[in-house]
Amino acid sequence: MSANSKFWLALFAVIPIGLAKADPDPKDMPKNDSHCEVDSDCYPIGAALSISMDSAGIDPAHEYELRYQYRIHTKKGEEGPLLGTKDAPKGSAVALGRVQGGKGLSAKFDVTRGELSGRTNWPQLRDGESSRQVFLRVEPQVYDLTAKVFISPPKSNAVILVAWIEKDVKVVSLETLSKWFEHTQHAFMSDGAADIVKFTDLDAFNADGNNLGDVFYDLMREEKADEAKLIRWIEATPLDIGLSANGQSKSGQGALYFLRERGEKGSPLMKAAVKKKLDEMSKK
Amino acid sequence: MTVKTTHSVRMVIIVVVTALGSAARGEEPSVMASASRGESGGRIAAEIQLRGVVKNPVKGNVYELYYQLRVHTKKGDLGAILGTADSPTGKAIFAKRRTGEDNTLYLDETIDVTRGGLLGMTNFKPWGKISMGGYYEMILRVEPHIYDVTQKKYISPAKTSAVILVADVSDEGKVVRLQPFADLLSWSGTDGRDPTKYLAMYSDLDEFDTLDNGIEGAYASVLASKTATPEVKLAFLKSMPKFFGKEAYALQLALDEILKGDDAKLKAAAQARLDEFKKP
Numbered sequence: 001m002s003a004n005s006k007f008w009l010a011l012f013a014v015i016p017i018g019l020a021k022a023d024p025d026p027k028d029m030p031k032n033d034s035h036c037e038v039d040s041d042c043y044p045i046g047a048a049l050s051i052s053m054d055s056a057g058i059d060p061a062h063e064y065e066l067r068y069q070y071r072i073h074t075k076k077g078e079e080g081p082l083l084g085t086k087d088a089p090k091g092s093a094v095a096l097g098r099v100q101g102g103k104g105l106s107a108k109f110d111v112t113r114g115e116l117s118g119r120t121n122w123p124q125l126r127d128g129e130s131s132r133q134v135f136l137r138v139e140p141q142v143y144d145l146t147a148k149v150f151i152s153p154p155k156s157n158a159v160i161l162v163a164w165i166e167k168d169v170k171v172v173s174l175e176t177l178s179k180w181f182e183h184t185q186h187a188f189m190s191d192g193a194a195d196i197v198k199f200t201d202l203d204a205f206n207a208d209g210n211n212l213g214d215v216f217y218d219l220m221r222e223e224k225a226d227e228a229k230l231i232r233w234i235e236a237t238p239l240d241i242g243l244s245a246n247g248q249s250k251s252g253q254g255a256l257y258f259l260r261e262r263g264e265k266g267s268p269l270m271k272a273a274v275k276k277k278l279d280e281m282s283k284k
Numbered sequence: 285m286t287v288k289t290t291h292s293v294r295m296v297i298i299v300v301v302t303a304l305g306s307a308a309r310g311e312e313p314s315v316m317a318s319a320s321r322g323e324s325g326g327r328i329a330a331e332i333q334l335r336g337v338v339k340n341p342v343k344g345n346v347y348e349l350y351y352q353l354r355v356h357t358k359k360g361d362l363g364a365i366l367g368t369a370d371s372p373t374g375k376a377i378f379a380k381r382r383t384g385e386d387n388t389l390y391l392d393e394t395i396d397v398t399r400g401g402l403l404g405m406t407n408f409k410p411w412g413k414i415s416m417g418g419y420y421e422m423i424l425r426v427e428p429h430i431y432d433v434t435q436k437k438y439i440s441p442a443k444t445s446a447v448i449l450v451a452d453v454s455d456e457g458k459v460v461r462l463q464p465f466a467d468l469l470s471w472s473g474t475d476g477r478d479p480t481k482y483l484a485m486y487s488d489l490d491e492f493d494t495l496d497n498g499i500e501g502a503y504a505s506v507l508a509s510k511t512a513t514p515e516v517k518l519a520f521l522k523s524m525p526k527f528f529g530k531e532a533y534a535l536q537l538a539l540d541e542i543l544k545g546d547d548a549k550l551k552a553a554a555q556a557r558l559d560e561f562k563k564p
Binding site: 045046048109110115 | 329396
């Protein structure tokens with residue numbers, strides 16, 4: 001091998017190491033878990049939401065800004081694009097208020113279809129489609145104005161809304177995840193199985209903030225549903241059902257009670273499904 | 285003008301449009317603008333369908349459909365139009381534009397009126413005197429209008445048939461609740477509350493279509509409700525204007541159900557209403 005060849009070989013061997021980005025150490029990730037929750041579903045126009053700021057990672061000497069952003073859900077584990085505006089096409093956040101460190105901050109706001117129409121980064125309609133269903137994440141963000149860094153993770157725990165969009169980025173309806181899931185599972189023309197697949201593909205949200213406790217409470221008590229459907233519901237039950245996201249709500253406690261009851265009184269298949277779910281919950 | 289029933293409203297519109305159209309014979313356009321409520325957006329908004337019809341439009345003229353939010357203060361009064369910082373005396377909001385081509389020009393658009401959209405608007409004025417925890421209840425009329433861009437003038441009347449909304453507004457102009465009046469009326473009768481205030485509000489309204497506002501539906505929900513007391517149902521029955529509900533099937537079904545019950549006073553009132561429907 002010539003000296004020239006050795007040089008290029010050595011260079012190519014070094015470059016990937018030099019450019020490779022190490023995975024972030026989980027302990028370095030921002031810990032602030034500000035809480036977003038649904039106050040009311042106002043289908044088809046939108047929803048009333050609220051955000052309360054978490055105190056984790058707060059420096060009393062710093063000033064913070066509470067914000068929210070809209071992110072398109074693409075696939076579990078992925079970070080989809082943020083919705084943007086003409087001025088900030090790659091993604092924009094809405095500021096809700098500022099506070100000097102230490103003190104909590106909360107704010108209420110509405111998300112409406114009119115406000116979201118025309119924004120950038122909505123997925124395109126596919127060939128032959130006249131409308132498209134999109135899962136939209138409303139993510140709380142906390143920005144440290146003093147240190148100029150975000151103290152919340154990029155894809156924070158979100159309220160998830162279900163939007164239908166038409167051509168020219170017109171949002172024709174907007175619905176909360178809980179209402180959408182409830183409707184799909186009681187639809188006349190469908191068994192809801194396909195929608196359960198969509199539901200279980202979602203991530204980084206808590207059941208309590210999305211009002212899923214009440215929905216699963218009703219599903220676990222459902223008497224007319226067949227076994228296959230009940231098992232699908234058990235498998236789809238969020239692992240944090242019954243856990244309060246902000247230490248106040250009790251949404252989901254009833255769902256957990258009736259889930260356990262299904263595990264005691266159900267068929268062998270159902271008992272097995274409940275046991276598996278409860279095992280997963282205990283590990284979480 | 286008193287509160288119009290669907291029957292009378294439609295008759296008036298047909299007569300006026302026909303008369304204007306006949307008189308004009310293609311020389312002057314005749315205009316109809318109306319609004320009807322669509323889906324309810326909980327307590328944060330209302331979906332509204334705006335309709336405009338221009339008969340015999342001038343070919344080539346551009347026509348625009350607008351809407352404005354007028355404060356209702358008292359029957360017969362022309363309340364102020366909500367304004368903005370740029371247009372403090374009243375803001376007309378654009379909805380649709382079309383150019384006159386055929387014999388009849390249709391301008392239809394669905395819009396949302398949201399509490400967020402009302403933030404910072406001017407000219408709010410309470411209906412009545414009651415303040416609830418620092419919030420004032422206000423009646424807002426969503427009125428459609430048609431503007432002839434070429435002639436630079438509005439060609440619809442100043443006060444058109446409107447959708448009626450109710451808002452809770454703070455002293456600082458923050459709207460915390462906004463919902464169609466019919467939703468509020470229905471809720472007041474079925475939620476174990478005293479509906480007197482909302483029935484009084486109803487009788488004070490003017491220039492609106494009851495069917496377009498879903499008022500018959502609200503009455504039907506109260507009369508068919510299992511939670512509404514007989515006293516409340518009787519109050520609703522007594523408050524119905526003449527001809528009201530003749531075209532509302534759900535209301536007639538609710539009245540039929542009352543006739544199957546035991547309450548003599550309610551049955552008599554329901555029967556009287558059904559007899560009214562049979563009159564020409």
